[in-house]
Amino acid sequence: MNVPLPVAQSTPSRVPHGPSEREVDAFCVQYAPRAPGHPAVRDLYRLLRDLPEDGLESRLDWVERWVEWLRERIPAHDLVEDASGLKPSAPDSRLALMVRVLEGEPALRASLTQLVAAVCEGSRGLKLFSQVGLPAGQGFLAEASDRLARTLLPSPPDPTKLSELLPRLFPSPEDAAWLAALSPALLAKLASLVGEPRPPAVLPALRVRADLLDALLLLAVQTAALGVTEDVRERDPETSFRASPFLRLRLTCDAVLARDAAPDTLRDVGTCIEDCRRVVASVSRHLESAGVSVDLVYRLERIRRGLERMEAICRVLGAPRGEPRWREALALLSDLLRRSHTDRSVLELVRRNVRMLARKIIERAGHSGEHYITTTPGEFHRLVESAAGGGLVTAVAVTLKFAIATLALAPFFAWLATGFNYALAFVLIQAFGFTLATKQPSVTAATLAGAVSEGARGERLSSLVDIIPRITRSQLAAFAGNLGCVAPAVVVIALAWQALTGHAFLSDAKARATVEALHPWRSPTAAYAALTGVLLWVSSVAGGWLENFVVYRRLPEALAHHRALRHLLGAARARRLADGLLHAASGLGTNVTLGFLLGLMAVLGRFFGLPLDVRHVTFALGQLAMAGCALGPEAVLRPDFLAALGGVALTGVLNFTVSFSLALGVAARARDVPSGEALPFLRAVVARFLSAPRSFLLPPRDAAPVPLPERVPADGHRGPFQ
Numbered sequence: 001m002n003v004p005l006p007v008a009q010s011t012p013s014r015v016p017h018g019p020s021e022r023e024v025d026a027f028c029v030q031y032a033p034r035a036p037g038h039p040a041v042r043d044l045y046r047l048l049r050d051l052p053e054d055g056l057e058s059r060l061d062w063v064e065r066w067v068e069w070l071r072e073r074i075p076a077h078d079l080v081e082d083a084s085g086l087k088p089s090a091p092d093s094r095l096a097l098m099v100r101v102l103e104g105e106p107a108l109r110a111s112l113t114q115l116v117a118a119v120c121e122g123s124r125g126l127k128l129f130s131q132v133g134l135p136a137g138q139g140f141l142a143e144a145s146d147r148l149a150r151t152l153l154p155s156p157p158d159p160t161k162l163s164e165l166l167p168r169l170f171p172s173p174e175d176a177a178w179l180a181a182l183s184p185a186l187l188a189k190l191a192s193l194v195g196e197p198r199p200p201a202v203l204p205a206l207r208v209r210a211d212l213l214d215a216l217l218l219l220a221v222q223t224a225a226l227g228v229t230e231d232v233r234e235r236d237p238e239t240s241f242r243a244s245p246f247l248r249l250r251l252t253c254d255a256v257l258a259r260d261a262a263p264d265t266l267r268d269v270g271t272c273i274e275d276c277r278r279v280v281a282s283v284s285r286h287l288e289s290a291g292v293s294v295d296l297v298y299r300l301e302r303i304r305r306g307l308e309r310m311e312a313i314c315r316v317l318g319a320p321r322g323e324p325r326w327r328e329a330l331a332l333l334s335d336l337l338r339r340s341h342t343d344r345s346v347l348e349l350v351r352r353n354v355r356m357l358a359r360k361i362i363e364r365a366g367h368s369g370e371h372y373i374t375t376t377p378g379e380f381h382r383l384v385e386s387a388a389g390g391g392l393v394t395a396v397a398v399t400l401k402f403a404i405a406t407l408a409l410a411p412f413f414a415w416l417a418t419g420f421n422y423a424l425a426f427v428l429i430q431a432f433g434f435t436l437a438t439k440q441p442s443v444t445a446a447t448l449a450g451a452v453s454e455g456a457r458g459e460r461l462s463s464l465v466d467i468i469p470r471i472t473r474s475q476l477a478a479f480a481g482n483l484g485c486v487a488p489a490v491v492v493i494a495l496a497w498q499a500l501t502g503h504a505f506l507s508d509a510k511a512r513a514t515v516e517a518l519h520p521w522r523s524p525t526a527a528y529a530a531l532t533g534v535l536l537w538v539s540s541v542a543g544g545w546l547e548n549f550v551v552y553r554r555l556p557e558a559l560a561h562h563r564a565l566r567h568l569l570g571a572a573r574a575r576r577l578a579d580g581l582l583h584a585a586s587g588l589g590t591n592v593t594l595g596f597l598l599g600l601m602a603v604l605g606r607f608f609g610l611p612l613d614v615r616h617v618t619f620a621l622g623q624l625a626m627a628g629c630a631l632g633p634e635a636v637l638r639p640d641f642l643a644a645l646g647g648v649a650l651t652g653v654l655n656f657t658v659s660f661s662l663a664l665g666v667a668a669r670a671r672d673v674p675s676g677e678a679l680p681f682l683r684a685v686v687a688r689f690l691s692a693p694r695s696f697l698l699p700p701r702d703a704a705p706v707p708l709p710e711r712v713p714a715d716g717h718r719g720p721f722q
Helices: 021-031 039-049 056-071 090-104 106-122 126-130 140-152 162-169 175-180 184-194 204-227 230-234 245-258 263-290 294-318 323-340 346-372 377-405 411-431 437-453 459-465 467-501 508-517 525-552 555-560 563-569 571-608 617-631 639-670 675-691
Strands: none
Touching: 021 039, 021 090, 039 056, 039 090, 039 106, 056 090, 056 106, 056 162, 090 106, 090 184, 106 184, 106 204, 126 162, 126 204, 126 294, 126 323, 140 346, 162 323, 175 323, 184 323, 204 245, 204 263, 204 294, 230 294, 245 263, 245 294, 263 294, 294 323, 377 411, 377 467, 377 617, 411 571, 437 467, 437 525, 437 617, 437 639, 459 675, 467 617, 467 639, 467 675, 508 617, 508 639, 525 555, 525 571, 525 639, 555 571, 563 571, 617 639
């Protein structure tokens, strides 16, 4: 295989005396008669006269200068036609000039040939072909820490490795497109001119070919090791260990090395690579239905990328000499360059490998969201009643929150007590089958994104538009139940306390401070409510993660067959406990996380000296009702109290808007919802609101149960979305 000259870098050793102007003019007239004064021609002459005679670093510096010269574009009107009467394209203009000069200058060609041979002899390409652009570690965290270290810490230069030369020659990611646009025919011609050094120098094509063969074998060993790990094998039970294509991968690559890349051995490698891909696809389908691990997703990505690199190397080795081989070599080099600029990015690693986990978390949150979307009046009324129960539990939690605030607790124990109070309330709401309005936006947004991701055009669009009114009126039903019950319940508790003790539950100063803290513009209520919306979304993600963890680790099966548990509870009860864990995992994760996050903000604010707090609409209304009981009936009609009521309304709007927007945006990205699908959907929703605004507030009187739009799950079998 011929070697592209750009794969070596160098700066020439300066000659004592530069060329005279007469020599430069004669050179320019001979090789660029239409543009003898063009700087590109004069610079090339000086560059070729400055060829270094020894030292790998000086030769690499010269190659770097040559690539810089090559990248500068000659204007179209100065391009010289080739033998066929055609002008080369802009990226090839200087390359064509270089070829013409070397064809007419045997002495310069001989010197350049020796330089290319010395660079190929002194540099190694194994790391370039087998590691650049491929994840290096065995797991996600190991790779992330390695990339972070390479980003923050300087690395010592190593001129003997082509893997460091490539980004040095092409420092920008956009250079990959320029490299891919070069003419394979011109590069093949240039390589034929400089690729035949005299003995005892090594033939450059043979040196690079040996590196490609070594890289192919190294990739086969690494990919095979990843493909036969236990978690990969367990998720592809159809393939026995002895029949695993990853075991054959190493053997087929050994045959390629033994027979010097014979065509039939390269075909065997291609067949084995396709078999390995089928195993990876089978494991990925299993992850779609049985939970996701970030480390396993990372290893599957490492296997895919390794197989792609092996295919690219095989295409280079199997292509005929000349232009076909250079075409494949350019594709490989441009891909190496593109990936060399991304394999240091920690954010790129996180984005690529966490996407499937995010999708499964959002998908599991979406399954929960379907229970919060009503259709018929009966479902609507049942949701109001369920939310009323949530309001009752919240009223008790509001009372306990005020009681905890009176205790002289250290910040840690204050957070623990407050967080436990919140979490216990949320868990009880789940256990009793009640509803909390602020939990709905995150999960219903995931449901909406999942429905839109299956397409939002044609007949399906009208069924998708029906989801939005159902979501909005269901959310209003939950708010009505929560808020309509929490205030009266708190008032009853406050009056009962006053009847028993003879004084109000809150002091006059505490009650006034509570009212002032909810004022919509005299206090940071809006910022705190938006922060609470973020915490509501984060808690839904935590719930989806916990359910994914339970499913991936098969904890229900482990509990159902746990020997001690079966002995203590019996087989039937152990099975019910396992099923209950699977059913309640998402809710437990969401409720406990949300409770302790809400309790943490004020403690963090005191710790860092920042004004941090939370505003949860149901708790805010309960606190305001408690303050109103302490201040008396006449205080309820004062402007500051009415403004605080407006602050509660603002809190509800921001709680809903922030959590719904975050959940919808993340779910849409995790499910790859294209903007082309979202825009017509939004236009149709606006049209529906203008034509039938009542449907966004109340259910139709004669509505029948409507299932959510059907989708095709990852396993290919159709079924209801729930």
